[in-house]
Amino acid sequence: MKIIITALIIFFMVVEVSCAPGRYPQSSLVRKAYKTNLKKMRAGYDRFIPVHLPLDSLGVKQWTAPSPNFDIRTPDLVIIHYTEENSCPQALYTLTNPNTSRKVSANYLICKDGTVFKLVDERYRAWQAGISRWGNFNNINSISMGIELDNTGQEPFSEKQIASLSVLLQTIKTRYHIPVGNFIGHADVAPTRRADPGTYFPWEELSTKGFGYWRDSLLPALPADFDYKTALKLIGYDIRDTTAAIVAFKRHFIQNDTTSELTDYDKQVLYDIFLKYDQ
Numbered sequence: 001m002k003i004i005i006t007a008l009i010i011f012f013m014v015v016e017v018s019c020a021p022g023r024y025p026q027s028s029l030v031r032k033a034y035k036t037n038l039k040k041m042r043a044g045y046d047r048f049i050p051v052h053l054p055l056d057s058l059g060v061k062q063w064t065a066p067s068p069n070f071d072i073r074t075p076d077l078v079i080i081h082y083t084e085e086n087s088c089p090q091a092l093y094t095l096t097n098p099n100t101s102r103k104v105s106a107n108y109l110i111c112k113d114g115t116v117f118k119l120v121d122e123r124y125r126a127w128q129a130g131i132s133r134w135g136n137f138n139n140i141n142s143i144s145m146g147i148e149l150d151n152t153g154q155e156p157f158s159e160k161q162i163a164s165l166s167v168l169l170q171t172i173k174t175r176y177h178i179p180v181g182n183f184i185g186h187a188d189v190a191p192t193r194r195a196d197p198g199t200y201f202p203w204e205e206l207s208t209k210g211f212g213y214w215r216d217s218l219l220p221a222l223p224a225d226f227d228y229k230t231a232l233k234l235i236g237y238d239i240r241d242t243t244a245a246i247v248a249f250k251r252h253f254i255q256n257d258t259t260s261e262l263t264d265y266d267k268q269v270l271y272d273i274f275l276k277y278d279q
């Protein structure tokens with residue numbers, strides 16, 4: 001009898017596992033690693049002892065009753081950076097150094113030759129975006145993945161680097177179902193502090209692969225009541241400093257003019273991008 005019950009339990013476990021939606025559909029290796037990691041995280045949850053916490057101010061009793069029904073938080077945004085350093089080894093040193101006052105990191109670093117360094121496990125919160133905001137979210141590190149590109153900020157990105165980035169972005173996009181418009185730059189989420197990935201970054205090329213939006217060549221006519229501030233805000237920009245938001249927008253979507261003035265053309269591009277986010 002005991003054997004039959006055990007066999008039934010195993011059968012149902014197998015059925016449940018095989019029916020579970022695949023969070024990592026692209027690779028059985030990744031799927032296996034995911035399950036192993038999850039198992040480690042859940043270790044001990046099968047023999048928990050409820051802990052009686054101190055009463056809160058209302059005198060309501062609180063108990064800890066750990067549930068194994070959870071998985072790993074997943075990112076909704078991908079933030080692209082440039083390192084603003086002179087070489088990949090130098091950037092690697094900065095991004096892995098725990099002994100500086102400016103402790104920074106990213107989930108990945110990509111060198112000019114296309115080499116990809118995984119710095120912070122995707123499940124963890126890398127210190128990459130700093131004080132930042134996108135839409136109603138201001139804890140960007142908690143909801144995003146950060147990718148650093150070895151680049152001084154004053155030079156084009158290498159083909160090999162962008163090729164590696166494209167492969168990495170495709171993996172991340174598939175794994176976490178990240179929407180097209182959620183591939184953005186550091187300057188987009190921190191317009192008063194940052195300029196990266198800068199005007200050399202090939203947003204147009206990446207948009208053709210489904211990573212971020214780009215302006216159409218045929219732009220829509222501007223409505224008479226077009227409000228540029230609202231459009232910037234609805235795209236996601238923090239408009240508390242409108243000038244900084246305009247420059248960040250132009251750095252990303254215009255690129256060859258980053259003045260703080262919005263020309264009629266810029267406004268048309270803004271409306272075009274707004275429509276894409278508004279879908």
Ligand SMILES: [Zn+2]
Pocket residue numbers: 080081082128186194196
């Ligand atoms: Zn950055």
